[in-house]
Amino acid sequence: MNHLSLPLTAEYQSLLLANIPMIDVRAPIEFITGSLPYATNLPLILDDERHEIGICYKKKGPKAALALGHERVNGTVKNKRVEAWKLFLTKHPNAVLYCARGGLRSRLSQQWLAEVGITCPRIKGGYKSLRAFILQSLIDCCETKNFILLSGMTGTGKTDIIKTLETSIDLEGAANHKGSSFGRPLGEQPAQIDFENKIILDLMQVQHKYPEHSIIIENEGRNIGGRHLPQPLNVAMAESPMVVIDLPFEERIDKLWHEYVIERYHQTMAYQQESGEQAFADYLIDSLLRVKKRLGGQRTKEILALMEGAIKRQHQDNFASHRSWLEAITADYYDPMYLYQLDKRNQRIAFRGNHEEVIEWFHKN
Incomplete structure (x- = not known):
């Protein structure tokens, strides 16, 4: 033939x-x-x-x-x-x-x-x-579709909401990274082009299924770990309205404790059975040291002491001591950084509320 x-x-x-x-x-x-x-x-x-x-x-x-x-x-x-x-x-x-x-x-x-x-x-x-074709589809989408950014302090469960909404795109899932120093994956991040292709294809699917709806995306910086957003999407997001999740500090610490400590510990032990304990400790300490420059040397030293103490006691107190350093780094690093960034974008806030209120707002808009 x-x-x-x-x-x-x-x-x-x-x-x-x-x-x-x-x-x-x-x-x-x-x-x-x-x-x-x-x-x-x-x-x-x-x-x-x-x-x-x-x-x-x-x-x-x-x-x-x-x-x-x-x-x-x-x-x-x-x-x-x-x-x-x-x-x-x-x-x-x-x-x-x-x-x-x-x-x-x-x-x-x-x-x-x-x-x-x-x-x-x-x-x-x-x-x-x-x-x-995929790259041109992204350009067309960013020129014709409306985007709404889902924002909120660290630990407000933004990804949980993203996963419940059919008109949303999970950028962190596509990047295999949770967008913070402590959000690094156990495995590798996808290649940059694979990351781009995945999110663009997801955008195409939402645009095709829900042509009249805005696309909901978690409010991310240009970089998610070692991957960066395509320029057309980054530009479109910079001009989009925001919905902000508000959650009490203690509830946020609960979420972070489960995600960064409990879940990560069990994932690490499953992934590296023989060296899991040391790998988990190394992950926590390395994640903290990555933000040392912004946190400051003295405060980093203090939080590191809390972290090392929690690591030593974690099997005696069922990991409870880890809350102390989580509270410190959230209050001293993550929250001030988020509030500084949000202050520059206050005029773009379309709505703010708790989980239920935010989900209800998205269903109505």
Whole structure:
């Protein structure tokens, strides 16, 4: 079968909104720098093969590189890669495939599948065109949609509310980071491009399902851990109205204690069973030292003493002593920083209230 007769699709929006499974035949090194949430990397050529073929291309030209590619991916190697695609398509018969630019690699993969009786559409323009469409969709969304920022002091449970609202986007979830020094994940954050793709696709879904509604986003700075918001979204957020959650100090400390101490301890022990105790202590101390410059050397020293004492006593007092340093760092660092930032944006506050009042307001607006 000639590759010209094999199905080709450029229905980017339909594919993305329907969460169609995708086979990404790029090399692993390309995939990890940026991919799509529902794409699976089943490469035509591996990293070392790609490197070798690339050198051949530069020195001897495309024909020699193509010949080398067929030499390296032949016989048993070729059969294994086709089998991997077949298995994926058995589980996901509606899947499509793509390479970097919709060129030789995806055409060849599609051709090899056709030779064993399987038809799989390939995406016109490949990942490059998908990525360009996604970025343009973000620009269009930021120019046409209204955003409302959900704000509140540390420990007010903003993410809890975000997760209950169908017209919201969870930026921290996409970044795998809770947006503070103590919010660092146990695992890695996604690649920057993966983070961007995830939040833009989430925006597209909300915009498609609820075209008349504003999109609700947690009030974040430009950076969430080591990831940064795309510029169009950052600009749109800077001009958007805010809804503020108000919660008593003690209730906030309760939430922070459960999240930063209890939950984090159990997660760490599950993640690093043999060295979990030390890893948990290191996480707390390192998180505190990351804000030493703003907190000040003397206050950091005092809070560190509270923290180290709590770590020593945590199995005797059921972690209760950790509340002391949480209260100190919240009152001396997080609250003043938040109030300073909020003071500059007071004119943008559309509503403020407790959890129930905020949720009710969102349902009415």
